[in-house]
Amino acid sequence: xxxxxxxxxxxxxxxxxxxxxxxxxxxxxxxxxxxxxxxxxxxxxxxxxxxxxxxxxxxxxxxxxxxxxxxxxxxxxxxxxxxxxxxxxxxxxxxxxxxxxxxxxxxxxxxxxxxxxxxxxxxxxxxxxxxxxxxxxxxxxxxxxxxxxxxxxxxxxxxxxxxxxxxxxxxxxxxxxxxxxxxxxxxxxxxxxxxxxxxxxxxxxxxxxxxxxxxxxxxxxxxxxxxxxxxxxxxxxxxxxxxxxxxxxxxxxxxxxxxxxxxxxx
Amino acid sequence: xxxxxxxxxxxxxxxxxxxxxxxxxxxxxxxxxxxxxxxxxxxxxxxxxxxxxxxxxxxxxxxxxxxxxxxxxxxxxxxxxxxxxxxxxxxxxxxxxxxxxxxxxxxxxxxxxxxxxxxxxxxxxxxxxxxxxxxxxxxxxxxxxxxxxxxxxxxxxxxxxxxxxxxxxxxxxxxxxxxxxxxxxxxxxxxxxxxxxxxxxxxxxxxxxxxxxxxxxxxxxxxxxxxxxxxxxxxxxxxxxxxxxxxxxxxxxxxxxxxxxxxxxxxxxxxxxxxxxxxxxxxxxxxxxxxxxxxxxxxxxxxxxxxxxxxxxxxxxxxxxxxxxxxxxxxxxxxxxxxxxxxxxxxxxxxxxxxxxxxxxxxxxxxxxxxxxxxxxxxxxxxxxxxxxxxxxxxxxxxxxxxxxxxxxxxxxxxxxxxxxxxxxxxxxxxxxxxxxxxxxxxxxxxxxxxxx
Numbered sequence: 001x002x003x004x005x006x007x008x009x010x011x012x013x014x015x016x017x018x019x020x021x022x023x024x025x026x027x028x029x030x031x032x033x034x035x036x037x038x039x040x041x042x043x044x045x046x047x048x049x050x051x052x053x054x055x056x057x058x059x060x061x062x063x064x065x066x067x068x069x070x071x072x073x074x075x076x077x078x079x080x081x082x083x084x085x086x087x088x089x090x091x092x093x094x095x096x097x098x099x100x101x102x103x104x105x106x107x108x109x110x111x112x113x114x115x116x117x118x119x120x121x122x123x124x125x126x127x128x129x130x131x132x133x134x135x136x137x138x139x140x141x142x143x144x145x146x147x148x149x150x151x152x153x154x155x156x157x158x159x160x161x162x163x164x165x166x167x168x169x170x171x172x173x174x175x176x177x178x179x180x181x182x183x184x185x186x187x188x189x190x191x192x193x194x195x196x197x198x199x200x201x202x203x204x205x206x207x208x209x210x211x212x213x214x215x216x217x218x219x220x221x222x223x224x225x226x227x228x229x230x231x232x233x234x235x236x237x238x239x240x241x242x243x244x245x246x247x248x249x250x251x252x253x254x255x256x257x258x259x260x261x262x263x264x265x266x
Numbered sequence: 267x268x269x270x271x272x273x274x275x276x277x278x279x280x281x282x283x284x285x286x287x288x289x290x291x292x293x294x295x296x297x298x299x300x301x302x303x304x305x306x307x308x309x310x311x312x313x314x315x316x317x318x319x320x321x322x323x324x325x326x327x328x329x330x331x332x333x334x335x336x337x338x339x340x341x342x343x344x345x346x347x348x349x350x351x352x353x354x355x356x357x358x359x360x361x362x363x364x365x366x367x368x369x370x371x372x373x374x375x376x377x378x379x380x381x382x383x384x385x386x387x388x389x390x391x392x393x394x395x396x397x398x399x400x401x402x403x404x405x406x407x408x409x410x411x412x413x414x415x416x417x418x419x420x421x422x423x424x425x426x427x428x429x430x431x432x433x434x435x436x437x438x439x440x441x442x443x444x445x446x447x448x449x450x451x452x453x454x455x456x457x458x459x460x461x462x463x464x465x466x467x468x469x470x471x472x473x474x475x476x477x478x479x480x481x482x483x484x485x486x487x488x489x490x491x492x493x494x495x496x497x498x499x500x501x502x503x504x505x506x507x508x509x510x511x512x513x514x515x516x517x518x519x520x521x522x523x524x525x526x527x528x529x530x531x532x533x534x535x536x537x538x539x540x541x542x543x544x545x546x547x548x549x550x551x552x553x554x555x556x557x558x559x560x561x562x563x564x565x566x567x568x569x570x571x572x573x574x575x576x577x578x579x580x581x582x583x584x585x586x587x588x589x590x591x592x593x594x595x596x597x598x599x600x601x602x603x604x605x606x607x608x609x610x611x612x613x614x615x616x617x618x619x620x621x622x623x624x625x626x627x628x629x630x631x632x633x634x635x636x637x638x639x640x641x642x643x644x645x646x647x648x649x650x651x652x653x654x655x656x657x658x659x660x661x662x663x664x665x666x667x668x669x670x671x672x673x674x675x676x677x678x679x680x681x682x683x684x685x686x687x688x689x690x691x692x693x694x695x696x697x698x699x700x701x702x703x704x705x706x707x708x709x710x711x712x713x714x715x716x717x718x719x
Binding site for chain 2: 150223
């Protein structure tokens, strides 16, 4: 779990690119594929993304682990649409509410490709994002308020401590003789009580952290500087450009082949 | 009045307001909407909230002091807030880390540091801001002896011309470092002067107030027999929080009736994990852990981790490192009744267990108070009392004397001595050699494992 959340590190350009650019690039592809719902645009985008895979700076193993949720979700989405999607064209199979038709199969294929084409680049780019760099980008490039960004960043660090608190609280309940949760209701109350204790700890930790931050001059009204300048230079523009190019190519392919179907048309 | 360049040790019993005073000097008490303010504090003739760049504050808890995820960023955090030009930040960060002797890469994760390293990081963070005044609120209370020495040595190196105010129970650590001692009582300053003078004139009074006075008498070590019946026996035991990663292995030990066993060793050696495993709260990750028939008292399984929660109550009781983790109710009284109630005691039988404990541990007048509002010493006494309420045969304690003042410390040792005399077994994780000695405990030392190092 924790290893999954840790960013992939490395010394290639892609690891150093401003995370804000990574978000922008994957958002452009996602938006383009949400305008139309056809197999051509999605497969074009997917093909481009797969061609770029080796240059993403993410080792195969790490990539596969992160892609598992998408690789599981995509076929399930397709299956659901194939069985229950709006029927049209020749009907192949019918059982109760299930209708498998040419139309629902085409839709299912489009959805499968779409989930992969949106999910893979997003996963790829986010895998190399470090939260600290993201905060630099959000605060300096997008000019979000420092108080909000750094507060969030500092709080993120406390998640690990809360996981540890949860473990100790569970042990403590067992040691105190009230760890045998009887039945579903008992279990619900058990988890509810734990949740409340955890909240108490979270608030206390947050209080201590905010005192530590204030003691270091945070929020004193002085204009803050940044030790590391978040750049938005050529590498960043190139990455966003790649995103825009993939999006444009996919839309062009679908319009030229006549497959373009505006999302609201169905 | 504190002169520039003075090094002051601020002492006082629990609850005398040492930490509050320190926060006041640091300008962190907030405005009038957050409480009452009488009198005034000024630093360089200004209100402390306006002189924040002159003041560096280091707090007690190593875990909540690092603000950011990487060592370099964390040291730079204060400088950024002060609006230091970026070009100056890099060199000042490097210089501050070198000054406190923290020789780790700038991108090292702050959570991966040891307690002593975390506190030195906090020190570097305030040092980089180049304050004239350093305020330290029990900076070593949560550290093992190595960590205490690291922090003290670092401070010795960097103090220089700076004014330093330290709050601490463990006076011996700072005795040679400071040149002035101020003692706070309930109504203000009790004593103020050079360390040797204060000790000579007020030594007995300080001792009674719970201050750890250098050279004070500890209770005479007890001599205990080693021939009590074995209650718990471990052989080739491996322990770990996660199945795949044991933190310590090959452990062989016996827990005997009427005897104390101390688990010692550096931070990260797996002491707490071993204690939780022996207490039946974590599954062994290898080897055997067996409860003897005398401890099982009729239970079928010899593995404590398989017992029901309620069955643990009379067999193995656990006092956690932080008392707050084990408080489950809204009052001291209810907290003490929880265990006996789970065993089915009600009415007069319940009172017969709870009332003597309230008396014995001086918690009687607090019976209706919420456990979370107690002082550190009271919380510790309550957490021990809740375990004693169900009379377990084995009592497991994780750092029972951490951060306690001298008075609570002596009470705890005496209380645990009584438990030993009553035939119970005690297993204590501790950094404190005086605990080992005071309980007449056998010592089982865990080394640092390769993974942890």
